[in-house]
Amino acid sequence: MKNRRIRFRGRLSRTWRQHRLLRLAAAAVTLVLPFVVAASSSASAGVNLVVNPGAEQAGPGNFPLCWGKYGYGKNAYSIGTTRKAHSGNRAIQVTISKRSSGDRIVQMLENQSCAPWVAAGHQYNLGVWYMSNTPDAVITVFRHDVKQGWQFWMDLKALPATGKYKYASVLTPRTPPNTDQLSWGVTVYGKGTVITDDYSVVDATVKAGPTACSAGAACTQGVWQVLPFPSPVRTIHAVLMHTGNVLLVAGSGNDPSYFAAGTFMSAVYNPVKGTFQVVPTPDDFFCGGHIQLPDGKVLILGGTLAYPAADGSHGYQGLNTSYIFNPATSSYQRVNDLIDGHWYPSATELGNGDVISFGGLSTTGRGSTVTEYFKYNPGSPSDGEWLPLNEIHESYDYWDLYPAMILMQNGSLFYTGSHVFGSNIKSESDIYDITNILNPGTPAPVTEVPGLQDDPGVMGMDMTDQSMSVLLPPAQSQKVLLAGGGTSNYVLPATPDTDLIDLDSPNPGYTPGPLLPRGKLSNGQLEPASAGKMYVSLVLLPNGMVFETGGGLTNREEPVYEASMYDPATNTFISGMATDPVPRTYHSSAFLLPDGRVMAIGNNPGNGSFDLRISIYTPPYLFRAARPQITSLATPYWTYGSTQQITVNQKIVSAELISPASVTHSSDPSQRFVALPLTVSGNRIGLNVTTNPDIAPAGWYMLFVTNANGVPSVARWVHVNHVAANR
Numbered sequence: 057m058k059n060r061r062i063r064f065r066g067r068l069s070r071t072w073r074q075h076r077l078l079r080l081a082a083a084a085v086t087l088v089l090p091f092v093v094a095a096s097s098s099a100s101a102g103v104n105l106v107v108n109p110g111a112e113q114a115g116p117g118n119f120p121l122c123w124g125k126y127g128y129g130k131n132a133y134s135i136g137t138t139r140k141a142h143s144g145n146r147a148i149q150v151t152i153s154k155r156s157s158g159d160r161i162v163q164m165l166e167n168q169s170c171a172p173w174v175a176a177g178h179q180y181n182l183g184v185w186y187m188s189n190t191p192d193a194v195i196t197v198f199r200h201d202v203k204q205g206w207q208f209w210m211d212l213k214a215l216p217a218t219g220k221y222k223y224a225s226v227l228t229p230r231t232p233p234n235t236d237q238l239s240w241g242v243t244v245y246g247k248g249t250v251i252t253d254d255y256s257v258v259d260a261t262v263k264a265g266p267t268a269c270s271a272g273a274a275c276t277q278g279v280w281q282v283l284p285f286p287s288p289v290r291t292i293h294a295v296l297m298h299t300g301n302v303l304l305v306a307g308s309g310n311d312p313s314y315f316a317a318g319t320f321m322s323a324v325y326n327p328v329k330g331t332f333q334v335v336p337t338p339d340d341f342f343c344g345g346h347i348q349l350p351d352g353k354v355l356i357l358g359g360t361l362a363y364p365a366a367d368g369s370h371g372y373q374g375l376n377t378s379y380i381f382n383p384a385t386s387s388y389q390r391v392n393d394l395i396d397g398h399w400y401p402s403a404t405e406l407g408n409g410d411v412i413s414f415g416g417l418s419t420t421g422r423g424s425t426v427t428e429y430f431k432y433n434p435g436s437p438s439d440g441e442w443l444p445l446n447e448i449h450e451s452y453d454y455w456d457l458y459p460a461m462i463l464m465q466n467g468s469l470f471y472t473g474s475h476v477f478g479s480n481i482k483s484e485s486d487i488y489d490i491t492n493i494l495n496p497g498t499p500a501p502v503t504e505v506p507g508l509q510d511d512p513g514v515m516g517m518d519m520t521d522q523s524m525s526v527l528l529p530p531a532q533s534q535k536v537l538l539a540g541g542g543t544s545n546y547v548l549p550a551t552p553d554t555d556l557i558d559l560d561s562p563n564p565g566y567t568p569g570p571l572l573p574r575g576k577l578s579n580g581q582l583e584p585a586s587a588g589k590m591y592v593s594l595v596l597l598p599n600g601m602v603f604e605t606g607g608g609l610t611n612r613e614e615p616v617y618e619a620s621m622y623d624p625a626t627n628t629f630i631s632g633m634a635t636d637p638v639p640r641t642y643h644s645s646a647f648l649l650p651d652g653r654v655m656a657i658g659n660n661p662g663n664g665s666f667d668l669r670i671s672i673y674t675p676p677y678l679f680r681a682a683r684p685q686i687t688s689l690a691t692p693y694w695t696y697g698s699t700q701q702i703t704v705n706q707k708i709v710s711a712e713l714i715s716p717a718s719v720t721h722s723s724d725p726s727q728r729f730v731a732l733p734l735t736v737s738g739n740r741i742g743l744n745v746t747t748n749p750d751i752a753p754a755g756w757y758m759l760f761v762t763n764a765n766g767v768p769s770v771a772r773w774v775h776v777n778h779v780a781a782n783r
């Protein structure tokens with residue numbers, strides 16, 4: 057509220073009329089040129105930073121979340137919502153029925169969760185749909201200054217009366233130095249009613265602006281924003297789809313009462329609109345496996361057949377069913393059953409578009425030794441089918457729970473050693489040559505890979521339980537980082553160890569990497585010097601860095617607050633990134649959004665509770681100079697070995713494809729960052745697509761371009777074509 061007083065003081069220093077006229081005059085001058093630019097650039101920048109932009113999510117008093125009522129002076133007014141929405145079911149309505157002075161406004165709440173995070177020196181296109189019967193309405197903008205707090209910035213655009221919904225937009229001037237957030241709304245300062253809906257704030261900076269960041273700590277650490285609304289489901293699995301929506305899957309969500317009642321849940325989250333669609337969920341996908349198919353549908357396999365019996369007669373048991381989620385219809389379709397049940401199975405797309413799965417607990421609750429193979433067949437009604445036992449080479453190895461399998465560029469699978477719940481089962485790391493996987497009579501050699509530091513680890517237990525592995529950027533360099541981990545036995549704190557391997561070397565073996573930076577515990581104390589994190593998340597960013605976040609000291613307790621950037625080029629962790637205020641340990645995930653931010657979700661402490669909060673991380677790169685934009689794309693449909701033409705609006709130094717997340721239990725071993733070598737001719741860029749499907753398995757990818765300041769564009773979705781199987 058303090059900021060409001062600052063604003064009022066400024067206003068009251070002049071007469072109302074003088075003040076209003078001055079502000080409108082000032083605004084009119086700044087508008088002329090930028091307004092033209094906004095129209096062409098907004099489409100390609102395309103990311104709306106407003107939380108709850110359509111006012112659909114209700115907050116306290118049933119008023120829209122993240123929106124606040126303000127105003128001053130002598131006037132009779134009412135502020136509320138109306139069903140006369142531009143989209144959805146709600147819009148914001150402000151009415152002044154009598155007025156002798158002052159104004160009324162609904163604007164974005166001036167706090168860390170709600171007000172859009174912006175960069176100093178950038179320009180933003182502000183948009184709103186509105187209806188109005190008064191000439192006295194104006195777009196009013198406030199800014200957060202890292203040194204001086206919230207303050208009135210300026211009035212930007214008068215809104216003429218309109219009886220039908222009309223779109224109004226205006227480009228802000230460059231935000232002043234030290235600005236890190238904006239808030240705005242439509243001020244009503246005369247008799248009448250203004251209805252507003254579907255607000256937007258889109259970065260429309262075309263020219264670079266200052267390269268130096270003036271947003272304080274955000275410049276070097278980034279910023280976390282805890283969204284003001286919870287996930288409607290216990291998100292244990294998250295899959296980013298090429299629609300830009302995120303499939304959030306709970307199944308029974310680790311709640312035995314939901315399981316007993318047959319209450320299984322999932323939801324489609326729209327991160328741009330901040331809305332959720334809860335979708336009917338036919339089976340208990342809790343702790344199943346999932347991966348995108350080449351056509352962008354999501355293959356889901358296994359899950360929970362049974363929770364542990366009260367009488368101790370059995371433990372968790374794995375489902376043998378499988379479904380495909382279609383992003384176009386937001387529905388699940390059943391496919392044929394798996395050979396065995398799988399609770400915590402892997403799921404890896406191969407270069408031919410097929411999917412292979414290992415591990416997990418079977419229908420009887422034993423470790424399943426059955427390899428499952430989904431033959432992708434885009435022409436068939438079910439997109440393909442799981443093959444029967446006699447068509448797969450079965451090694452009858454037990455590959456643990458959620459074994460981290462990474463597809464190598466020669467088509468083999470690398471089992472990194474990361475897994476869940478199982479200190480002493482298959483603790484080593486392996487390369488599995490699956491060339492003959494569909495010729496059951498021919499050998500399919502498994503070669504052990506040496507060098508993991510914590511194998512077998514202290515007291516005979518491996519410490520790669522609940523570690524995370526990722527194929528480092530770029531995928532072409534075939535280097536893998538394994539970080540953290542521990543044991544689920546609660547005996548030892550998590551390890552800070554990391555291990556690195558170059559899969560392209562003649563005899564690949566792990567070598568020790570740098571230690572994870574030391575974090576703080578809930579009591580504010582540093583964690584023990586020898587300790588690290590389990591359930592740490594590693595997220596590939598478009599600038600080629602790996603964001604390391606979340607995790608805990610033990611299996612389901614003691615969150616560790618620590619985040620860093622791993623730089624593959626220098627093999628170092630840059631410590632001291634901002635930490636997620638929400639604990640993220642067991643059943644948590646973090647992943648990249650198409651706008652270059654990171655979303656974190658889920659946490660399931662040992663007391664059985666579940667944290668439904670969603671956090672969004674804005675990396676430091678978004679507080680720097682203007683983002684490059686992909687201004688055109690010849691086609692989003694790409695083939696291997698082709699050169700794809702795009703145009704950009706500024707000089708870029710790299711282009712990359714990043715696979716959309718399919719993440720659970722802080723693990724997404726299918727993450728990949730595929731470098732696209734450039735052929736540059738001014739602003740026209742040729743992108744050279746790999747010839748090797750094992751480097752970039754078919755499917756939808758996020759295409760980013762990045763400039764010399766390490767600032768990425770917003771992603772465009774491109775589809776890398778499926779090539780008919782030759783296996």
Ligand SMILES: [Cu+2]
Pocket residue numbers: 343643721
């Ligand atoms: Cu689980």
